[in-house]
Amino acid sequence: MKQFVVYYRVSSKRQGDSGLGLAAQQRDVEIYLATYAETPFEVIGEFQDIESGAHDDRPALAQAIALAEKTGATLLVAKLDRLSRKVSFISALMDRKRLNLVVVSMPQADKFSLHIYAALAEQEREFISLRTQAALAPLKGTGKLGGNRGNIDAANAGARAVADAHASKVMDTIRPLRQAGLTLQQIANTLNSTKVTTSKGGLWYPTTVANILKRLEV
Numbered sequence: 455m456k457q458f459v460v461y462y463r464v465s466s467k468r469q470g471d472s473g474l475g476l477a478a479q480q481r482d483v484e485i486y487l488a489t490y491a492e493t494p495f496e497v498i499g500e501f502q503d504i505e506s507g508a509h510d511d512r513p514a515l516a517q518a519i520a521l522a523e524k525t526g527a528t529l530l531v532a533k534l535d536r537l538s539r540k541v542s543f544i545s546a547l548m549d550r551k552r553l554n555l556v557v558v559s560m561p562q563a564d565k566f567s568l569h570i571y572a573a574l575a576e577q578e579r580e581f582i583s584l585r586t587q588a589a590l591a592p593l594k595g596t597g598k599l600g601g602n603r604g605n606i607d608a609a610n611a612g613a614r615a616v617a618d619a620h621a622s623k624v625m626d627t628i629r630p631l632r633q634a635g636l637t638l639q640q641i642a643n644t645l646n647s648t649k650v651t652t653s654k655g656g657l658w659y660p661t662t663v664a665n666i667l668k669r670l671e672v
Contacts, residue, residue: 455494455495455496456491456492456493456494456495456496456528457495457496457497457498457525457526457527457528458487458491458495458496458497458498458527458528458529458530459497459498459499459500459501459518459521459522459525459527459528459529459530460483460497460499460500460501460518460529460530460531461500461501461502461503461514461515461518461529461530461531461536461537462476462479462480462500462501462502462503462531462532462536463479463502463503463504463505463512463515463531463536463537464476464502464503464504465504465505465506476502478532479531479532479533479536480532482532482533482558482559483530483532483558485558486530486556486558486561489561490558490561498521498525498527499517499518499521499527501514501515501517501518502514503515510538510540510543515537519547519550519553522553522554523550523552523553526552526554527554528554528555528556529553529554529555529556530556530558531555531556531557531558532557532558532559533557533558533559534557534559534560534568534571534572534575535575538572539575539576540576541569541572541573541575541576544568544569544572545569545572548565548568548569555568570627570631570644570648571648573626573627574624574627574645574648574650575648575650621653621666624645624650624666625666627645628641628645628663628666628667631644632667637660638660638661638663638664638667639660641658641663642657642658642659642660642662642663643658645658645663646658
């Protein structure tokens with residue numbers, strides 16, 4: 455019989471007490487079990503931490519991993535960021551030979567795909583931070599974004615800086631995919647399926663991937 459260990463994480467006690475976030479994770483796990491799990495199956499343990507995803511020293515997660523490895527059960531999480539927001543921590547989990555892991559929102563993803571997704575998600579969070587800084591930069595000391603030439607130039611320079619920063623980060627993901635023989639369309643599909651947007655927040659197409667590759671000269 456297929457066995458599962460389920461792990462949930464919410465970011466605050468308020469979320470844990472109210473069920474905010476937790477209910478959505480439970481729903482997604484139930485959908486996975488009803489749709490994708492081999493039958494018969496058994497859930498042999500459920501664990502929950504109330505802790506930020508930036509903190510990796512979580513007792514319930516350690517217990518869930520230990521039980522999954524001891525029994526050979528599959529560890530289920532609703533989303534990858536419920537495990538961690540750090541690609542280094544996700545990578546370490548991928549290296550654990552005895553740990554079987556399924557992210558229910560990506561039921562067909564293997565360990566390689568999950569590693570790529572973790573790296574892209576971390577890059578996107580960094581990009582969002584840069585984008586916010588760039589958007590706020592012209593406002594500093596003025597109280598608002600004015601229409602004079604200086605503010606416009608500053609905003610344009612900020613936008614270029616954000617685009618350059620985004621390109622330099624996503625290059626590290628596109629390069630190995632291209633060198634592995636994936637077509638431009640396949641790379642675009644991978645980026646879109648992992649919900650990584652372009653520097654303007656849009657979808658990836660072969661032409662946008664090609665523009666990044668031109669910078670790489672791959």
